Structures are given as C-alpha cells and as structure tokens.
Amino acid sequence: MLAYYFSLAWRSLRQHRALTVLMVLTLAVGIGATMTTLTVFKTLARDPIPQKSDRLFRVQLDMYPSDVKNSDNEPPDDISRFDAEALLAQHHAKAQAITVAGGAPLEVGTQTPYSAAMRYTSADFFPMFMVPIRYGHGWNANDDASRARVAVLSEELNQKIFGGADSVGKSIRIQGTPFTVVGVAGHWRPDPRYYDVNTQRYGEGEEVYLPFSTSRDLSLDMNGNMNCYKASTEDNTSLNAPCVWLQYWVELESPAQANDFKAYLSRYSEQQRAAGRYSRPPNVRLRNVTEWLDYRKIVPSDAHLQLWLALGFLVVCLVNVVGLLMAKFLRKQGEIGVRRALGATRRDIFIQFLMEAGVIGLVGSVGGLLLSLLGLWAVRHQPTDYAEIVHLDPVMLALTIVLGVIATLLAGLLPAFRAMRIAPAIQLKTQ
Amino acid sequence: MLEMKQITKVYRTEVVETHALRAFDLHVGDGEFVAVTGPSGSGKTTFLNIAGLLENFTGGDYFLDGENVKGMSDDARSKLRNRKIGFIFQSFNLIPDLNLFDNVDVPLRYRGMTASERRERIEKALADVGLASRMKHYPAELSGGQQQRVAIARALAGGPKLLLADEPTGNLDSQMARSVMELLEEINASGTTIVMVTHDPELAARAQRNVHIVDGIATDLRHESPLRRAAITAGVAGA
Numbered sequence: 170m171l172a173y174y175f176s177l178a179w180r181s182l183r184q185h186r187a188l189t190v191l192m193v194l195t196l197a198v199g200i201g202a203t204m205t206t207l208t209v210f211k212t213l214a215r216d217p218i219p220q221k222s223d224r225l226f227r228v229q230l231d232m233y234p235s236d237v238k239n240s241d242n243e244p245p246d247d248i249s250r251f252d253a254e255a256l257l258a259q260h261h262a263k264a265q266a267i268t269v270a271g272g273a274p275l276e277v278g279t280q281t282p283y284s285a286a287m288r289y290t291s292a293d294f295f296p297m298f299m300v301p302i303r304y305g306h307g308w309n310a311n312d313d314a315s316r317a318r319v320a321v322l323s324e325e326l327n328q329k330i331f332g333g334a335d336s337v338g339k340s341i342r343i344q345g346t347p348f349t350v351v352g353v354a355g356h357w358r359p360d361p362r363y364y365d366v367n368t369q370r371y372g373e374g375e376e377v378y379l380p381f382s383t384s385r386d387l388s389l390d391m392n393g394n395m396n397c398y399k400a401s402t403e404d405n406t407s408l409n410a411p412c413v414w415l416q417y418w419v420e421l422e423s424p425a426q427a428n429d430f431k432a433y434l435s436r437y438s439e440q441q442r443a444a445g446r447y448s449r450p451p452n453v454r455l456r457n458v459t460e461w462l463d464y465r466k467i468v469p470s471d472a473h474l475q476l477w478l479a480l481g482f483l484v485v486c487l488v489n490v491v492g493l494l495m496a497k498f499l500r501k502q503g504e505i506g507v508r509r510a511l512g513a514t515r516r517d518i519f520i521q522f523l524m525e526a527g528v529i530g531l532v533g534s535v536g537g538l539l540l541s542l543l544g545l546w547a548v549r550h551q552p553t554d555y556a557e558i559v560h561l562d563p564v565m566l567a568l569t570i571v572l573g574v575i576a577t578l579l580a581g582l583l584p585a586f587r588a589m590r591i592a593p594a595i596q597l598k599t600q
Numbered sequence: 601m602l603e604m605k606q607i608t609k610v611y612r613t614e615v616v617e618t619h620a621l622r623a624f625d626l627h628v629g630d631g632e633f634v635a636v637t638g639p640s641g642s643g644k645t646t647f648l649n650i651a652g653l654l655e656n657f658t659g660g661d662y663f664l665d666g667e668n669v670k671g672m673s674d675d676a677r678s679k680l681r682n683r684k685i686g687f688i689f690q691s692f693n694l695i696p697d698l699n700l701f702d703n704v705d706v707p708l709r710y711r712g713m714t715a716s717e718r719r720e721r722i723e724k725a726l727a728d729v730g731l732a733s734r735m736k737h738y739p740a741e742l743s744g745g746q747q748q749r750v751a752i753a754r755a756l757a758g759g760p761k762l763l764l765a766d767e768p769t770g771n772l773d774s775q776m777a778r779s780v781m782e783l784l785e786e787i788n789a790s791g792t793t794i795v796m797v798t799h800d801p802e803l804a805a806r807a808q809r810n811v812h813i814v815d816g817i818a819t820d821l822r823h824e825s826p827l828r829r830a831a832i833t834a835g836v837a838g839a
Contacts, residue, residue, distance in 0.1 A: 170709070170712075173709055180697060180698075181697065184697050503693065504695050504697075506693070507693045507694075507695060507706070508695075508706060508710075509654070509678070510652065510654060510681070510687050510693075511681075511682065511687070511706050511707040511710065511754070512678055512679065512681050512682020512683075512707050512710040512711065512758075513678065513710050514674065514675045514678040514679070514710075515674055515675070515678075516675070517678075517710060592655075593654050594645075594649040594654040594655045
C-alpha cells in the first residue's frame with residue numbers, strides 16, 4: 170500500500186503544481202537557511218581532535234601582580250617562559266609541550282629567502298597532537314635540551330622546496346643558520362587550530378617546526394600575544410621577563426591524573442609565590458580541548474544567535490507549510506469521502522496524506538540542499554578565516570534530507586489528522 | 601441481506617434535537633431490488649448513510665448479511681463496507697485526478713488484492729458497463745451517463761452483495777437515465793441486492809418493492825392497498 174500512497178502523492182503534487190511549488194519553495198528556503206547556518210556552526214564547533222580532546226589540557230597559571238584587576242578571576246591565557254621551561258623540565262605529565270607561533274626567513278640552496286610561518290615547540294608536540302609524520306621523525310628531548318638545529322617541515326613546504334621528495338637529512342637555513350631536516354609531516358590541518366588560537370584559527374598552518382629552545386637561542390621572532398605586567402629592560406622573550414606569551418599543553422590519561430596535575434600546579438604556584446615571583450594565592454586552570462575552545466569562544470555568540478534565528482525561520486516556514494497542506498487536504502474532502510465510502514479506514518486516509526506531506530518534504534529537502542550549497546558557496550566567499558573550510562559533509566547532506574522529511578511529516582500530522590476525521594457522509598452528498 | 605430493527609437516529613446540537621429516524625424497521629432480502637422514496641427531509645439520506653455504514657445510529661439493531669454492526673469500530677465498519685457494499689451516488693463521485701482504471705481500482709486497493717487480480721476485475725467491470733476502451737480516460741472526458749457507468753463499475757468491481765444507489769439517475773437526461781436503470785436491473789438479475797433512493801416515481805415503479813419514508817418512519821408499500829399507497833406517496837395528511 171505504501172507504493173500506492175506514494176504514487177497518489179506524486180500524482181497529486183504534479184496535478185496541483187502551483188500549490189506544490191509554493192510548498193516546496195517555502196520548505197526549501199527554511200531548510201536551506203537552517204542547514205547553511207547549521208553547517209557553519211558545526212564547522213566552528215567541531216572537535217578538532219576527537220580521539221583525545223578529553224585528555225589534552227591547556228595549563229593556565231596566575232602570575233598577575235596583585236594590583237591587576239581581573240573581574241572574572243581568570244588567570245592569563247598564556248604562561249611565562251620561566252614557568253613553561255620549569256614545568257617542561259619537571260616533566261610531571263605523561264607528555265607536555267611548549268608552543269608558540271613565529272616567523273623567520275628560510276633559505277634552501279640558492280633559492281630566494283622566503284618568510285616562513287613557524288612553530289616553536291618541544292618534542293612531545295608531535296605525538297601529543299597526533300601530527301602524522303611522512304618521512305623521518307620529530308625531534309627528541311635531547312634535541313630540546315641541546316638546542317639542536319633540527320626542523321620538521323610541513324607537507325606543503327616540503328612539496329614547495331623539495332618537490333615532495335624525502336628531504337630528511339637535507340639542509341635548510343633559517344635566519345642564516347643551517348638546520349637539518351629530521352622529519353616531514355603528512356597532511357595535518359586541525360580546524361580550528363586549537364593548540365594556538367592566539368594566531369590564525371583556521372586555514373593553512375605553520376610550515377616549519379623548530380625546538381622552542383633553539384628558537385630562543387637564535388632569538389627568532391615570535392607571533393601572537395605578548396602581555397607584560399611590569400616594566401622591564403629585558404627582552405620580553407627572555408627567561409625572566411614578566412611576560413606571558415607561551416601556550417603550554419599536557420596530556421593526562423584520566424580525570425584522576427588531571428586532578429593530581431592540578432594539585433601539582435597549585436603546589437608549583439605556591440612555591441613561586443614563596444619565591445616572590447607570584448603575588449596571588451594559587452589560581453590555576455586545567456581545561457581540556459573542548460573546555461578550552463568554549464572558554465576562548467571559538468564559536469562566537471552571534472553564531473548561536475544565528476542558529477536559533479535560522480531554526481525559528483524554519484519553524485515559520487513549517488507553519489506556512491501546515492497551512493498550505495491544510496488548505497490542500499481540505500480541498501480534497503470529496504475524495505476523502507469517496508475513499509472512506511469505498512472502504513478506506515481512517516488510518517488509510519491518514520497514511521495517504523502523511524505520505525503526501527513526506528513526498529513534499531523529500532522534494533523540499535532536495536531544494537533545501539541546493540539552497541544550502543548555494544548558501545555555503547556564499548559563505549566561502551566571505552572574508553572570514555573559517556570560510557574556506559565550510560563544506561556540506563555527507564553527514565550534513567543526509568541530515569538535510571532527513572530533517573526536511575521529518576519536519577514536513579511533523580507539519581503534515583495535523584492536516585492528515587484533520588483529513589482522517591472528515592465525515593464521509595456529508596462530503597458524498599455535498600460533492 | 602439487510603435488516604434494521606427499531607433504528608433511531610438523533611442529531612443533537614446545543615439547542616435542538618432532531619429525530620431523523622424513529623423506530624425504523626426494514627428488511628431487504630437477498631437479491632431484492634428495493635426503491636426507497638420519500639419527501640425531502642424525510643430521512644432517506646440518513647437511512648442510506650446508516651445502511652452504508654457511513655454513519656452510526658443512536659438506537660436499535662442493524663444486521664448486514666447476518667452481522668450485527670451495532671458497536672462495531674470504525675475500522676471494522678470500513679472493512680465490512682469494502683467487502684459487502686457498493687455505492688452509486690447522484691453526482692457520481694469519481695475522483696477527478698484518477699483515470700477510469702484507477703478510479704475503479706480504489707475499493708480493490710483497500711481489499712489488499714494482488715495487482716493481477718485487481719487488473720482482471722477492473723477490466724471486467726469496465727467491460728461490463730461498456731467502457732473497456734476508455735480505461736485511460738479521465739472522468740472529465742466522459743458524459744454524465746458514462747461517468748455514472750464508471751461509478752457502477754467501481755461499485756461492482758469488488759463483487760459486493762449489496763448495492764446502495766442514491767438518486768443514481770438524478771443528474772442524467774432521460775435517455776441516459778433509462779440506460780443506467782437498465783444496467784441496474786441487469787445487475788440485480790445477476791443476484792446483487794439493490795437499495796435505491798429516488799424521488800422519481802417512474803424509477804421507483806421499476807423496483808420490485810417500494811419503501812416510503814416519512815418523518816423517519818419507513819412504510820412498506822407492498823402491504824398497503826393501491827388507494828392508500830397512492831395517498832402515502834402523495835403525502836396526503838392522515839393517510
């Protein structure tokens with residue numbers, strides 16, 4: 170019988186084209202707007218490292234002087250070089266990494282120097298953040314300690330300067346200093362770039378990875394935030410500068426380990442206070458990736474608002490579809506009366522008309538899908554850093570169809586119920 | 601085939617109570633052709649709706665082919681209606697969006713028959729009413745008489761034991777009316793029971809038996825003298 174109901178629905182849609190077009194367009198616009206907004210929202214809100222987002226933690230320590238007023242009582246986002254190196258040396262977590270963005274001129278052979286985007290970090294960065302290594306390997310803790318002149322290249326840079334070949338062992342020069350390539354990363358582009366949201370959050374990442382210790386030894390330029398709390402004649406990036414500018418991440422295996430690590434950070438803060446470096450009582454934060462992205466409002470609050478507005482718009486469209494379906498179904502009172510007289514049960518009538526709503530939903534969803542693709546194309550042409558990564562993935566594509574059909578079935582419930590309740594006797598006489 | 605005992609039907613609104621049928625008794629035997637007459641508002645349509653299981657009654661008992669339909673669920677009544685009853689309406693009531701084949705197919709679909717069985721029945725029913733060659737036509741492409749023939753084919757396709765006809769020739773000219781009436785007589789001759797509501801005394805006279813309804817009460821004219829029968833059908837007071 171479902172095939173029969175489907176054929177009736179299809180025929181009905183073709184025979185009342187103006188009304189059908191109106192309903193399909195109404196639905197398509199509602200679904201298109203919702204799915205475009207939802208896709209942007211999902212892109213912004215997605216978990217960039219779902220395998221271990223609950224095990225990677227961002228460390229915050231409160232080294233604000235006592236006269237700095239921070240109403241939310243939150244410690245600074247970044248930590249000082251002194252603290253970062255001290256925590257790294259104590260190696261209290263399973264894995265830990267200092268990281269900060271930088272930039273320096275890069276030369277290969279006789280090629281023209283090229284300003285490369287860099288990341289200064291420590292050895293655990295690669296396994297912690299699951300950076301795929303295509304050739305060679307990352308560096309080790311000894312390289313960090315010895316400030317080794319070693320580098321890992323991104324896949325894109327390796328393609329650019331070595332034609333994609335295995336360049337391990339090759340030499341490059343960074344700000345005039347020779348470095349040996351020890352590894353080439355595979356394709357790796359976490360969106361958002363959660364490990365450092367101070368710089369560009371989406372899009373192409375850094376091209377060269379160097380040991381942080383080496384970057385300081387060579388005084389390479391850093392990019393990102395630099396907040397200093399006291400006047401100082403020292404270089405802001407020096408070991409004892411009263412400045413916070415480094416991101417520090419740890420990998421912990423369990424909530425118990427996280428609690429233990431937090432207690433360790435409090436003890437560390439207490440020690441620093443006792444040593445006169447900190448002015449305030451221990452005030453530490455340990456946020457996992459998801460919590461960190463929430464805290465840094467990676468999904469802007471207006472994206473939430475837009476999503477709610479789009480859903481509200483979809484509801485308005487659906488209410489209109491309910492009205493149009495009601496008008497359409499009630500115009501068929503005569504047919505309903507005849508069908509009931511010829512043996513259709515109320516359930517038969519209900520399913521027949523719900524099927525008609527479902528078919529409208531299906532066609533409207535396809536229209537909504539096309540409008541979503543158009544909407545996302547428009548988003549990709551906006552000057553935002555996430556624009557180019559906004560795409561309708563297969564899940565969202567399936568969701569568009571499912572959402573459209575389910576929403577229209579829900580919209581069709583009341584009209585189908587009303588159709589089912591039509592008294593056949595009256596209709597037969599009044600036809 | 602059809603037996604109504606002391607059937608009453610009361611329509612109630614907030615301010616008024618209308619008795620459409622009062623202690624309505626009627627027995628129609630298998631294979632009979634009964635004409636039901638009566639003035640407007642006498643209860644003919646209410647009787648037909650109740651007989652066709654399209655409406656519930658307030659009191660009494662109704663046996664259709666031996667089954668008491670009192671208290672039956674809407675689903676059960678729909679299924680019984682589909683198996684046992686065929687309808688012919690004054691305004692044909694064909695579905696305009698469906699061609700003749702699909703119109704005749706409607707009651708068979710609700711019977712759950714196989715496609716081949718349905719096709720066989722539809723083709724035979726349309727052939728029986730002389731419209732086999734117009735299966736793919738739509739109702740709007742036919743004359744009134746042809747549309748009523750399609751409606752008859754639709755009513756007969758399921759092989760009902762009872763055919764309920766509500767003014768079947770009311771919208772037709774005399775020639776078409778005659779042809780439809782002849783078709784009904786043929787159907788009755790083949791064993792189908794027919795109950796026909798009509799205003800037309802000539803058509804009523806062609807039925808085997810006449811039942812006259814006045815103020816919701818049925819009178820079987822078979823039991824009345826010719827003089828009194830004439831008085832009843834003419835609506836003479838005190839008849």
